[in-house]
Amino acid sequence: MSDTSTAINKIYKERQEFIILGLTGRTGSGCSTVADILTKNKKYIEENCKINYGFNNIEERKNKIVFDYLLSKWQKFYKISVTDMLTLFIIDNSIDEVCEFISEEFKKFMNNSDKDVSDSNELKNKFKEKLKKIDYKKIKNSREENRGKLKKIEQNEKVDEDLKEIIESSYNFYFHQLPKFSKKIKIAIDEVYSEMGYTVFYQLIGDNIRSSGKAFDNIFNPDEMYNLSKIINKFTKLIRRKAQISDENCLIVIDAIRNPFEAFYFKDRYSAFYLVSINTEDKIRKNRLFTNLKRNKDEIDAIDNKEYKNKLKKEKIFVSQNIQKCIEISDIHLTNPTYGEKNYSFLIQQLFRYITLIIHPGLVTPTPIERCMQITYSAKLNSGCISRQVGAVITDENYSVKAVGWNDTAAGQIPCLLRSAESLLKFEDKEAFSDYENNNTGFKEVMESKYQKNLDKDKLDGRNLSYCFKDVQNFIEKEKNQVHTRSLHAEENAFLQITKYGGEGIEGGILFTTASPCELCSKKAYQLGIKKIVYIDPYPGIANEHILSIGNDSQRPELQLFHGVTGSAYHKLYQPILSFKDELNWITNIDLKYNNDHERLTEENKKLKNKIKKLEKQINGKKS
Numbered sequence: 001m002s003d004t005s006t007a008i009n010k011i012y013k014e015r016q017e018f019i020i021l022g023l024t025g026r027t028g029s030g031c032s033t034v035a036d037i038l039t040k041n042k043k044y045i046e047e048n049c050k051i052n053y054g055f056n057n058i059e060e061r062k063n064k065i066v067f068d069y070l071l072s073k074w075q076k077f078y079k080i081s082v083t084d085m086l087t088l089f090i091i092d093n094s095i096d097e098v099c100e101f102i103s104e105e106f107k108k109f110m111n112n113s114d115k116d117v118s119d120s121n122e123l124k125n126k127f128k129e130k131l132k133k134i135d136y137k138k139i140k141n142s143r144e145e146n147r148g149k150l151k152k153i154e155q156n157e158k159v160d161e162d163l164k165e166i167i168e169s170s171y172n173f174y175f176h177q178l179p180k181f182s183k184k185i186k187i188a189i190d191e192v193y194s195e196m197g198y199t200v201f202y203q204l205i206g207d208n209i210r211s212s213g214k215a216f217d218n219i220f221n222p223d224e225m226y227n228l229s230k231i232i233n234k235f236t237k238l239i240r241r242k243a244q245i246s247d248e249n250c251l252i253v254i255d256a257i258r259n260p261f262e263a264f265y266f267k268d269r270y271s272a273f274y275l276v277s278i279n280t281e282d283k284i285r286k287n288r289l290f291t292n293l294k295r296n297k298d299e300i301d302a303i304d305n306k307e308y309k310n311k312l313k314k315e316k317i318f319v320s321q322n323i324q325k326c327i328e329i330s331d332i333h334l335t336n337p338t339y340g341e342k343n344y345s346f347l348i349q350q351l352f353r354y355i356t357l358i359i360h361p362g363l364v365t366p367t368p369i370e371r372c373m374q375i376t377y378s379a380k381l382n383s384g385c386i387s388r389q390v391g392a393v394i395t396d397e398n399y400s401v402k403a404v405g406w407n408d409t410a411a412g413q414i415p416c417l418l419r420s421a422e423s424l425l426k427f428e429d430k431e432a433f434s435d436y437e438n439n440n441t442g443f444k445e446v447m448e449s450k451y452q453k454n455l456d457k458d459k460l461d462g463r464n465l466s467y468c469f470k471d472v473q474n475f476i477e478k479e480k481n482q483v484h485t486r487s488l489h490a491e492e493n494a495f496l497q498i499t500k501y502g503g504e505g506i507e508g509g510i511l512f513t514t515a516s517p518c519e520l521c522s523k524k525a526y527q528l529g530i531k532k533i534v535y536i537d538p539y540p541g542i543a544n545e546h547i548l549s550i551g552n553d554s555q556r557p558e559l560q561l562f563h564g565v566t567g568s569a570y571h572k573l574y575q576p577i578l579s580f581k582d583e584l585n586w587i588t589n590i591d592l593k594y595n596n597d598h599e600r601l602t603e604e605n606k607k608l609k610n611k612i613k614k615l616e617k618q619i620n621g622k623k624s
Contacts, residue, residue, distance in 0.1 A: 004586040011577060016073060016359045018250045018272050020236065022257040024326040025278035027199060027303050028285040028293070030336035033344060034278055034351060035255035038077040045074055051349040062364040063349060066356045069363060077251040078175070078239045082258075085231050086205045087182040089215040091140045098136075099128045101216045102193065105204060109196045113298055123192055130188040139181045146173045150234065153241060164245050171242045174235060197299045203306050203321060210259065210319035220315040229265040258307065260325040261318060274358065274569060277330035278347075279561050282538065284338055308540070327537055328514070331569035335561045350563050354573065357565075362576030368399035369512075369534060370564035375404065376512045377566040382406045384415020385487045386466050392490035393512040394498070397531070402503055405494030407487045416486060421451040421467045437469070446476055490514075491521040495528065506530065515539060516559065522547040525557060532558045536566070 021038070023031040037049070053063035090098060103124040149170045156163055189198040205215050206228065213224035236252055243250040257263050257275065266273040280288075289295040295303070307323045327333075334350045356363055366374070372393050380391030383406040394403040409415050414432040423429040425447060430438055437443060451467060470484040488496070491513055498506060507529030511517070516535035517525060522543040525533060533548075538561075548557050565573050585591065 002586070002589065005589075008578070008583055008586055012360055015272075016249055018240075019077075019355075019358055020252045020254065020266065020270055020273040021077070022254045022263060022266055022273060022275045023278060024257045024263070024275060024323065024330060026285060026307050026323050028289040029280050030278045030334075030347065031256040033336065034276070034334065034347065035077075035079050035081075035253050037344065037348060037351065038251075038253045039079050041076050042071070042074045046071065048343065049348045049352075050343060050345055051352060052345065059367065062353070065364055066353045069360065070352050070356045073359065075249050075251060077253045078243070080232055080235050080239070080252060080254045081179060081182070082206075082228070082232065082254065082256060083186075083202060084174075084178050084182045085228065085235070086202050086209065086215070087178065087185060088143065088231070089209050090185070090205065091136070091143050091181075092214075093216060095128060095131050095136050097216065098131065099124050102127065102189070102201060105201065106193050106196050109200065109302070113195070115195070127188060127192040130192065131185070134181065134184040134188065136185075139177070142173055142177065146170050150238065153238060154234070159241065159245060167238070167241050167245060171238060174238065195296075195298065196302075197295060199295070200299065200302050200306070203303070206258070206321065207319050211315070220319065222318070225261065225318050226265055228259075229262045232262075233266070233269070258321040258323055258326060259319070260322055260329055263326060263329060272358075274331045274354075275326070275329060276332045276334060276354075277327045278334045278336050279327065279563075280336045281561065324537060331567060332565050333536060333561075333563050335563040354565065357573035361573050362580070366570070366574050367564060369562065370566075370570070372399055372401065372510070372512045373514075373534065373536070373562055373564060373566055374570045375401065376514055377570075379404050379406045380490065380514050383408050383487070383490070384417040386416045386468060388515075390490040391514050392494040394494050394506050394530075395510045395512070396506070397508050397510065399510065402506055402509065403494040403497040405488075405490045405492070405497055407490045408493065409486050410488060413486070416466050416468060418464075419466060421447060421465045422455055425452055442476060443472065446472055450475075489518065489521050491517050492524065495524055510534060511557075512562075517543060519543045519547050526555075530557050532560060534560045534562050536562045 023034055025031050040048075051063050051067055052060060053067055054060045055064075093101075103120055106123070107120055146169075149166050152166055153163065153170060159167070186198040186202075189196075189201055193201070208215055208218045209228050210225050211218050211220045213221070213227040232254060239252055240250045254266075257266075263275045267275070286300055289300050289303070290297075307321050309320070309322075312320055312322060332354050334347060334354075336344075336347050353364070372395055376391040376393045378391070379393065380389040383389040383391075385407050388407070390407045392405045393401055394405075395401050414429075419432045420429070424433055424437060425444075427438075447467070450472070451465065455465065469486050470482070473484040474481055491511060494511075497503070508531050509529075510532045511525055511530045512534045514535070515537040516539040517533065518539055519541055526548060544559055548559065550556070
């Protein structure tokens with residue numbers, strides 16, 4: 001093997017040696033399914049993971065290239081289950097403390113559901129007996145023993161035989177014994193507190209750990225908000241040591257991240273970390289929860305309310321699950337539909353593509369949908385809205401871009417991000433504010449009472465004190481009126497760009513948006529004859545069921561969940577490290593470059609040979 005070939009293989013080997021995939025998505029979307037696929041060995045992948053590839057179209061050809069490449073390098077992933085990490089925090093407490101806590105939380109849950117709990121003590125005792133039967137004290141003691149081992153592993157860089165034994169023992173506890181116990185305690189919760197279920201209970205535990213660092217304490221302490229992230233990171237390092245002594249690549253999947261600050265924690269620390277969202281249509285997801293996981297309507301509603309709250313307040317922003325934000329900041333988006341559900345063929349097809357591109361960027365090119373959504377994703381960053389940034393792109397049926405838009409104020413008006421409450425109150429920058437804001441006494445009084453008192457330069461620490469006009473006006477009117485938003489919606493803005501600059505018709509076209517359209521924008525899309533709407537984040541209203549799902553089937557726009565790569569990951573995965581032609585030439589030593597000097601040198605060589613012959617004859621003639 002040549003030096004250049006060795007160097008190229010070294011480049012890609014570095015990328016393959018360490019990968020972390022953090023999975024995110026709503027309960028029932030398929031995070032655990034993806035994690036389970038990633039933990040399978042090569043033989044299982046060869047026999048069971050079939051994807052659609054061939055020579056019928058461009059995407060099938062890409063799939064073949066991806067599958068052939070990844071299969072030659074497949075190694076199963078190590079899995080870190082966040083549920084198991086939560087169980088660790090639970091077993092830091094005594095049996096009595098666990099039973100008391102879950103009993104009290106169950107009462108609150110039932111009260112919120114308008115149901116009576118007449119036998120709470122009986123349930124508590126029943127649960128206590130179950131904990132004893134599953135050897136709660138034994139696992140708690142093992143936890144204490146392995147806590148010390150984990151410290152020893154962290155403190156020693158050099159791996160000798162003694163440390164190898166400690167690493168193996170510690171890995172066995174955290175990744176074999178603990179998951180088995182975690183499964184048992186979840187079953188116990190489901191059996192005794194079936195109306196609540198373990199999912200709701202574990203969601204609460206997660207919030208508490210982010211708040212206080214303890215499973216049963218919800219008092220917010222900002223110093224503890226990364227506690228769960230730090231524990232997961234500790235086990236990431238344990239797996240790296242385990243992979244090192246096993247002479248394996250360190251490939252890790254975290255199942256699952258449901259708080260955006262945890263995702264940022266790993267993004268900031270590891271360039272090899274990718275946040276992967278798994279999405280599915282809401283009806284499909286709820287059906288899976290009901291059919292496969294045997295969840296009742298109250299449980300599903302409680303799970304959804306926890307994961308997808310409309311608005312989080314104060315410290316809840318930092319400690320609660322926020323799947324909507326996690327999906328928004330994801331690097332890779334996978335769709336887990338009903339078709340191919342038995343063998344997950346479509347899900348696997350997507351998953352394999354992006355693992356391949358992580359190892360070897362640029363091996364295949366983006367899909368047309370990815371290309372358009374990347375423009376949409378970039379467009380949203382132009383938004384000056386201080387609440388939320390949304391982007392939109394309109395294309396024809398062949399994915400040729402016709403208009404780009406983002407949520408922002410009308411042209412010529414100053415967006416909220418660039419306006420200051422301080423400027424308004426000091427009568428500065430008057431053109432940035434409306435006559436109503438500048439002159440209305442009631443509005444000014446509210447601004448003075450709410451913002452003047454909060455002009456604390458130390459707290460602001462250099463930040464501009466922007467304000468949301470809609471919030472202030474709704475406060476004055478004591479209503480929740482969306483009409484007071486200053487910004488145009490992204491989709492609306494894109495539609496108007498075509499009208500404003502004399503573009504061509506978009507009937508039969510495609511609307512790309514980072515968030516599915518609201519009721520008002522859905523009406524406009526329907527009226528303009530948009531045939532497909534591709535989106536990342538679903539809108540919580542009734543736009544789909546009410547506005548878009550009416551009329552003949554041929555008239556109804558098709559809603560499609562986006563699957564692909566966005567943001568900085570788009571460039572990381574699709575920008576080649578080397579030109580593929582050079583890479584192949586250096587690996588195979590194929591050289592097809594035409595040498596201009598070849599003919600000249602051949603002719604010179606021929607002449608020199610003739611001269612040599614003449615000289616030899618002359619020398620031989622003199623000798624004779």
